[in-house]
Amino acid sequence: MAYELYYWDGLQGRGEFVRLALEEAGAEYIDRARQPDGTSTMMRLMRETKGAMRPFAPPFLKDGKVIVSQVANILFYLGPKLGLAPKDEALRHAVNALQLTIADLVAEAHDTHHPISGGLYYEDQKDAAKARSSAFIAERIPKYLGHFAEILQHGEGWLAGGALSYADLSLFQVIEGLNYAFPRAMKGFATDYPALATLRDAVRERPNIARYLGSDRRIPFNESGIFRHYPELDQDAP
Amino acid sequence: MAYELYYWDGLQGRGEFVRLALEEAGAEYIDRARQPDGTSTMMRLMRETKGAMRPFAPPFLKDGKVIVSQVANILFYLGPKLGLAPKDEALRHAVNALQLTIADLVAEAHDTHHPISGGLYYEDQKDAAKARSSAFIAERIPKYLGHFAEILQHGEGWLAGGALSYADLSLFQVIEGLNYAFPRAMKGFATDYPALATLRDAVRERPNIARYLGSDRRIPFNESGIFRHYPELDQDAP
Numbered sequence: 001m002a003y004e005l006y007y008w009d010g011l012q013g014r015g016e017f018v019r020l021a022l023e024e025a026g027a028e029y030i031d032r033a034r035q036p037d038g039t040s041t042m043m044r045l046m047r048e049t050k051g052a053m054r055p056f057a058p059p060f061l062k063d064g065k066v067i068v069s070q071v072a073n074i075l076f077y078l079g080p081k082l083g084l085a086p087k088d089e090a091l092r093h094a095v096n097a098l099q100l101t102i103a104d105l106v107a108e109a110h111d112t113h114h115p116i117s118g119g120l121y122y123e124d125q126k127d128a129a130k131a132r133s134s135a136f137i138a139e140r141i142p143k144y145l146g147h148f149a150e151i152l153q154h155g156e157g158w159l160a161g162g163a164l165s166y167a168d169l170s171l172f173q174v175i176e177g178l179n180y181a182f183p184r185a186m187k188g189f190a191t192d193y194p195a196l197a198t199l200r201d202a203v204r205e206r207p208n209i210a211r212y213l214g215s216d217r218r219i220p221f222n223e224s225g226i227f228r229h230y231p232e233l234d235q236d237a238p
Numbered sequence: 239m240a241y242e243l244y245y246w247d248g249l250q251g252r253g254e255f256v257r258l259a260l261e262e263a264g265a266e267y268i269d270r271a272r273q274p275d276g277t278s279t280m281m282r283l284m285r286e287t288k289g290a291m292r293p294f295a296p297p298f299l300k301d302g303k304v305i306v307s308q309v310a311n312i313l314f315y316l317g318p319k320l321g322l323a324p325k326d327e328a329l330r331h332a333v334n335a336l337q338l339t340i341a342d343l344v345a346e347a348h349d350t351h352h353p354i355s356g357g358l359y360y361e362d363q364k365d366a367a368k369a370r371s372s373a374f375i376a377e378r379i380p381k382y383l384g385h386f387a388e389i390l391q392h393g394e395g396w397l398a399g400g401a402l403s404y405a406d407l408s409l410f411q412v413i414e415g416l417n418y419a420f421p422r423a424m425k426g427f428a429t430d431y432p433a434l435a436t437l438r439d440a441v442r443e444r445p446n447i448a449r450y451l452g453s454d455r456r457i458p459f460n461e462s463g464i465f466r467h468y469p470e471l472d473q474d475a476p
Contacts, residue, residue: 022469036251037263048393050332050390050392051332051389051393052329052332052393052398053328053332053334053396053400054385054389055335056335056339056342056385056412057247058380063362065328066328066331068328068331068335069335070334070335070338070339072310072338073331073334073335073338076314076331076334077331090291090303090304090306093304093308093311093314093315094289094290094291094307095290095316096308097291097293097294097307097308097311098290098309099351100310100311101294101308101394103338104294104345106346107342111349111353113392115349115353115354115366115370116353116366116369116370116373117369117370117373117377118377119377120373125369128353128354128366128369131354131355132353132354132355135357135358137353139355139356139357144294147292147294150292151289151290151292152265153288155289155290159290160290162452163291194346205259227299229257
């Protein structure tokens, strides 16, 4: 039975991390967001799921009767089934830790444009957004990218176990997102983090990923997603 | 061999979620933060861990040669070993999703006092902290607590599978933390969320947890942790 992915329509957002894994593996899946009734079906399913499997928020995956929510959890669930996780238990948890660190970075990237509340317009929290973005560029981007670069120094082109895992796909996505949102801050990226640039290129060139990125299934980055290009929030890295 | 838990000294912080699981299970563990050289040993171990297991930040767990970081990941790893996770794979992922939702709530609770940057003093981001706290109290606390309460309606006193899991222990900790940080906002807690109050009491009364909470191993909440009581950030729920 095909996997069903539920997420908001019209943006990459957190759903994209799951899409990239499904696309790389060539898995059969239905992207419910792309169907006419996608959002209403998603809302109904969230409401009707009772007990422990009830999602707090999209994205979530339906695999038969099983509902799995939270991106890192979906990927931990799918990883072994899609051949995108190491066999070794300890390494599998290392990949999960990397994915959770990516999730933290994604949440912080979101909060650069919404530092006060997701319930307020960007325009109503612009001053705080400028201050948060400035700190994100100065302190957080280098800390996160430096961490992944350090790990890659001891791998063989991939983050864990010498083979592609879903965390590599997610790291690719985060790098693309940061370059979209903060082109000035990321100007020195390929020079400062050559191993990350190599990984980004290697993921981009994987046949299934290249086919996906060239298709209309890949929604372009836009200002409804996590990574938004607001020029006033971007600045040169210090 | 005893588990070794590495974390900052002098605060509950994110380490507390792991401590509660180890204490409930009566597991043998060394809390490195409580040893004279705890912090320097931790920093050295982080620096010397090469490759995929390298922690981005504390807390992390050492189990022989295995290093596991990120709270939800540590608990996913420990859960089955400590008898604090369901046997069923789908339910185990449901518990992990609950834990990740708790982690999101914890990150948001942290950002109420540090909405701009963890690198700045609270005093230097107080206005933004007031605005973020106000939104957290009005929108986010009810959304999160409502979610857990809805799930408990369909359980048998616990979040998943009719038995205590590590997510219940973490939910207890979050409820205690919110009550410490935001006593005014949480005034109606027991009336508004009776099932959550029952769960909180049930965890508090478990013999191993009660013994731990009464010991000097339990550091009191304080203003170095995630949940900080700054009266100017607290307000009545709307």
